[in-house]
Amino acid sequence: MVFSLRKKLYISFMIIIVLFIVTATFSFLLSRKTVHLMNDILLSEKRLEVVQRLNLFARTANDNGAHYLLAPLYIEDDFKSRFDTSVDYVNEGIAELSDLTPRPEDQRLILHFKDKWTAYVRDSEEILSLKKEGHVTQAQEDYTKDSFDPIAFSLHSFYISEQTQINSYKQRIEDSSRTIRVVNVASASFAILLSIFIAVILSNYLLRRIRLLKTSAQTVAKGDLQVPDLRFSGADELTELANAFNAMTYSLRTMLDSNHVLKQLSSRDGLTGIANRRCYDETLEREWNRLAIASKPLSLILFDIDYFKPFNDWYGHQAGDKCLQQVANLLQEHASEPHQLASRYGGEEFAILLSDQSIEQAMQIAESIQQALVKLSIPHSQSEVSDYVTVSVGISTVTATDKVPSSNLMHQADQALYLAKRNGRNQVAVYRPSDKSFSE
Structure with missing residues (x-):
């Protein structure tokens, strides 16, 4: 099952929340248990208090019975009254102790004490009756033989049982408190470790992907798609x-x-595949502005196919198109270096821009193209200067500057081309300001 990032975060937080809820519930249950144990301790302490009162009243009854047997006649009724009162207090204490004791095993101890106490009171009443009847010596002997130890032992047994129970409760409370502390510390530690683990995993997961996104976005921003x-x-x-x-x-x-x-x-020119007039104009302006920064030269070679219209009329438009393509390919081959552009200027006219190249370099390229065209030997029976296709060439070189428009370069090259045509075609003419031919 695949989860979204939001769901992963929700699940992580839910795990931590559930952990805290479980811990809180466990602590609450242990706390309730501790409260119950504390209530049991309070109840046991109340029972101990009652047992202590029972012990006091039982001993008081025993002492008053002994005093009754030894007392003279004029005060014996007083001791008998005290004996009866102590017996009543003990009986009330037994009833109270029974109400405060829910456990069956403790109820058995109380019942055992009650039986012992009932027997003790019955025997004591019989002994006290002997004195009342005048058998003082026999009563004193019987009372002496009768021991209070079973009563004391029974109370002591109950007292020890309650004290043991209280100690057990206290130990259980201490164990519960220790367990609560351990569970809370363990839960908090686990929650912290789990949070750190989740944070590290998610941060690594997120950062790794975000870095990839960032790197890819920066690459795209630089223009690399x-x-x-x-x-x-x-x-x-x-x-x-x-x-x-x-x-x-x-x-x-x-x-x-x-x-x-x-x-x-x-x-691109649709017929020849080389740069068209629009590309030529844009390149001329761009290169002129670039070279003008350092005042570097820009050369232009203009080509015009000699007697192309008669060629087209005689051989047909398909042959004319092929001728244009062959000349264009020839120019492209000789102007393939960086910052060189061969273009179709219009009709049968072509141009080559040469950035940061001298007029001598331009002349070498023009002459190489003329020689290559001769080797092509494209038949041209309608030409007045050759049996094959030839070109007239005009060359101009101008140092680019922001004070002179780029159109000067084209104007001078066009004048040179006009001079080549006027002088008989199939030749190269170079624009030189000192040449009087350009001032005519």
Whole structure:
């Protein structure tokens, strides 16, 4: 099952919350148990208090019985009354103790004490009756033989049982408190470690993907759209973002390719495949401005196919188109270096721009093209200067500067081309300001 980033965070937080709830519930249950134990301790302490009173009243009854047997007649009724009162107090204490004792084993101890006490009171009443009847010596002997130890032992046994129970309760309370502390510390430690673990895992998970997104975005921002697609597993928000990023880069690449194709179509001559007039004009302005910064030269070679209209009329338009293509390919081969541009200027006219190249270099290129054209030997029976296709060439070189317009270069090259045509065609003419031919 695949979870989104938000769900992963929710699940992580829910685990921590459930852990705290379980810990709180466990602590609450132990606390309730501790409260119950404390209530049991209070109840046991009340029972101990009652046992102590029982012990006091039972001993008081025993002492008053002994005093009754030894007392003279005029005060014996007083001791008998005290004996009866102590017996009543003991009976009330037994009833109270029975009400405060829910455990069956403790009830058995109380019942045992009650039986012992009932027997003791019955025997004591019989002994006291002997004195009342005048058998003082026998009563004193019987009372002496009768021991209070079973009563004391029974109370002591109950007291020890309650004290042991209280100690057990206290130990259980201490154990519960220790368990609560251990559970709380363990739960808090586990929650902290779990939080740190989740934070580290999520931060590494997020940072790794965010870094990849950042790197890819920076690459695209620099203009490089050839970035590999981001492949994120899962179905969280970052995966959706990566998929959207991949779709965006694909769209940009498609758009760029389309723009590149359109630019190629808009800057290339449809027939010859070399740069067209628009591309020539843009390149001329761009190179002129670039070279003007350092006042460097820019050369222009203009070509015009001699007697092309008669060629086209005689051989047909298809042959004319092929002739234009052959001449264009020839120019492209000789102007393939950086900052060189061969273009179709219009009709049967072609141009080559040479950035930062002297007029001598331009003349070498022009002469090389003329020689290569001779080797092509394209038949031209309608030419007045040769049996093959030839070109007239005009060359101009101008030092680029922001004080002179770029149109001067074209104007001078055009004058040189006009001079080559006027002088008989099939030749190269170079514009030189000192040449009087250009002032005519």
